[in-house]
Amino acid sequence: MNAGMATVNYIKVGMSTCGLAAGAQEVFNTLTQEVARRNLNIPVLKCGCVGMCYAEPLVEVAVEGLPTVIYGKVNRDVAVKILDKHVMGKMIVQDYVYEGVPRT
Amino acid sequence: MNMQRPIVFIKDTGATAKRDATREIYTSLLTLLTERGLQDAIQVVRVADIGVYDKGVVAKVLPGGKLYANITPADLPELVEAVLGARDLARLQLTTDPNKQARLVLANCGTIDPDSIDDYIAAGGYEGLRKALTMSPEQVIEEMKASGLRGRGGAGFPTWLKWQLTARQQATPRYVICNGDEGDPGAYMDRSILEGDPHAVLEGMLIGGYAMGSAHGILYIRAEYPLAVTRMEKAIIQARERGFVGERILGSAFSFDFEVRLGAGAFVCGEETSLIASVEGKRGTPRPRPPFPSVKGLWGKPTTINNVETWANVPFILRRGGAAFAAVGTTQSAGTKVFAMTGMIRNSGLIEVPMGISLREIVYDIGGGVASGKPLKAVQTGGPSGGVIPARFLDSPVDYENLGKLGSIMGSGGLIVMDEDNCMVDIAKFYLQFCVDESCGKCAPCRIGTYQLLHYYTKISEGRGELADLDKIRSIGQAMQKASLCGLGQSAANPALSTLRYFEDEYKEHIVNKRCPARKCKALVTYTILPDACKRCSLCMKSCPVKAISGDRTVGYTINQELCIKCGQCYNVCKFGAVKGA
Secondary structure, X not given: OOOOOOXXXXXXXXXXXXXXXXOHHHHHHHHHHHHHHOOOOOOEEEEOXXXXXXXXXXXXXXXXXXXXXXXXXXXXXXXXXXXXXXXXXXXXXXXXXXXXXXXX | OHHXXXXXXXXXXXXXXXXXXXXXXXXXXXXXXXXXXXXOOOEEEEOOEOOOOOOOEEEEEEXXXXXXXXXXXXXHHHHHHHHOOOOOOOOOEEOOOOOOOOOOOOOOOOOOOOOOXXXXXXXXXXXXXXXXXXXXXXXXXXXXXXXXXEOOOXXXXXXXXXXXXXXXXXXXXXXXXXXXXXXXXXXXXXXXXXXXXXXHHHHHHHHHHHHHXXXXXXXXXXXXXXXXXXXXXXXXXXXXXOOOOEOOHHHOOOOEEEEEEEEOOOXXXXXHHHHHHHHOOOOOOOOOOOOOOOOOOHHHOOEEEEEHHHHHHHHHHHHHOHXXXXXXXXXXXXXXXXXXXXXXXXXXXXXXXXXXXXXXXXXXXXXXXEOOOOOEEEEEEOHHHOEEEEHHHOOOEXXXXXXXXXXXXXXXXXXXXXXXXXXXXXXXXXXXXXXXXXXXXXXXXXXXXXHHHHHHHHHXXXXXXXXXXXXXXXXXXXXXXXXXXXXXXXXXXXXXXXXXXXXXXXXXXXXXXXXXXXXXXXXXXXXXXXXXXXXXXXXXXXXXXXXXXXXXXXXXXEXXXXXXXXXXXXXXXXXXXXXXEO
């Protein structure tokens, strides 16, 4: 799990009932709008629930050369930080990474 | 290259609300790196959760994923050298894999876009169906037999046997039904699968349909899951467009189509004969078995009903082979089980574990331990049909047989963690109230039994209980187990009987001493302020939601028992133990 570095770029937002109840739609909208506004070449995708319902909304971020990580308890501000720092600055955002879920 | 520089995740895994060393260690590590001119060579990230619990400060080094635990500030220079590959730090390295989960059913959940059939196909989807269509229906059932898959709805009946019984009936048409009427309080495994990986359920049912010579699949999903219904309906349309559903599937002679039916919100409709009645447009009540649905089910025809999770296991079995599935879990209980872990647990959510794992590993290694930091009291499995398992059995393996022996059941996968603030009388009363509300009323043992049991629990929780009531509870419970018409009534007494079996002392405390040790049965609790211990900080007065506490810093504080709603706020906020609750 999460031992290597990503080779593709994507952002995935968990959008099952648990995520949506915690505000995933707003996070998804923010990410899509801000990616377009910044002209970033990274797809914003949706997916189901990965299991860490206590930390929803969850956003998985893969950026080439960085480990793929899952951010939890993401709100609009954190979503913007993810784009500024992680996607553009290649620096992982502090305090929001959740490593508890096994990646298959 | 700068981009490939190592990254160190750090987290104080022993952190409490009062003390968290993550920031301290982070600052020390950054200072150290700056001193050595390495601040740009290593990226240090404070994380919210590192996947390891109660092992002090933990660092995870990427790439590679090596874990170091119980790190003190003095270890940091060595850690930096280890990160740079200049030395070995075996002294602190965690060698056991912290990942106790195994994902077969949930492999796609949270990975693929549930609205995209292409994502599902790219992840190996519909390969199981393709393979099944090259085999004979009997061979498919043999493969299911080899897998050892048992029903994930709770009872654990061998899936292959159910399929074979249906397949061997002469009557046609035959039906396959997916039971998505998930109703246990706190359980939502099926919802997550339906929402996160809808095609896996369709593929499982298609394979089942082929094996049993059926052309009709019915997805019975409770109406409270609107998103699951939308995603399933979309998945059916996509699958039909690609030729996985409809006439002559993938060029074979096999035809199959789906229909989605919504449950109207009755718990009993999760019971298979009630579910069939509901699909037929009748009132959702059970009927005696035999005949089993495999013989006479929907519209009097052979029908196989499997739970969502059971169907979602099928594609893997066909794609990778029954033996690959049987290799996971135990001999008697093959494969994995998805649990919805809730209650007093730090990481509540969905987990999937191999059968045979211990409850301790589930609660502490995956769940991160008890959220309140208080001792674990019990784990409840199986919802209103299950029982409680006290903390002393934490090391027993989780499989169908063992949970049954302990007086609980595997159930559909609800798992509620309880600490010492949970009252066992109150828990049993909660589930009985649920069963009184949900009993369909058709048979007397369930209709009257649940009501009578609840009566005794109300008595006990209000301080009017007698010791003789305990024997009454036992005999009514046993009568319900033996004489009820369906699983709801047969199992409705389980929470009562299992709490009584393991926590009889707590019942007696309620009855004899009129005390509720967990302070949950409000009629038995009185909060008072002990003047000698009180430091007159006024925190209790400020936190009281109903302004029942009066006084000031000179005369001290008192609780007006008339106004008190016994919420326990004052008890919880007092730092000096000056609020007595008994």
